[in-house]
Amino acid sequence: AQTVTQSQPEMSVQEAETVTLSCTYDTSESDYYLFWYKQPPSRQMILVIRQEAYKQQNATENRFSVNFQKAAKSFSLKISDSQLGDAAMYFCAYRTLEYGNKLVFGAGTILRVKS
């Protein structure tokens, strides 16, 4: 079974600085998708960025980028120019291509942004 590990329960960053959130996963599949979701205090789950495993190029979305290391099974999220609105719980998730396309989530990292 696939597992996702986020080793940082909590992180802090100064406004306008850069922070990196870590994620590792375990799978025997060769093709899959990885996601970072943001959950602000409103509880709504918001997709931040996704990465297809077959693509070597790291995904970027404005201030958000990933460092995808397939051989190491590592998928970290870098947030540049951090803003107060970035403060939230961040979840790394793995999506299998098996029947049902299920998501497996990590435990989450709380990101605090200091002004």
Add this chain to the structure above:
Amino acid sequence: NAGVTQTPKFQVLKTGQSMTLQCAQDMNHNSMYWYRQDPGMGLRLIYYSASEGTTDKGEVPNGYNVSRLNKREFSLRLESAAPSQTSVYFCASSVLAGAHEQFFGPGTRLTVL
């Protein structure tokens, strides 16, 4: 489009009571999912429906039942609620195939006393 909607938003039950959590999506998605979120554990899959007419167990199905009423609606039922089922419940939906992400509802906070 409303996306994924869930009712109710909050609920308090006594041990042994039953209830049904409702979920509906208006995006014509094939697949729907129920997750629970507990502190320090992330979201865990309870049940899912890969397509209309099918349902399958996820990681933590015990104590729950589901019904895929039609393509739009996917309900989660607690027959005899227990304090261990105190959690936040999320419904999600996605297109069956491809790289599409899952879209989440706003969640239901359930407390079982």
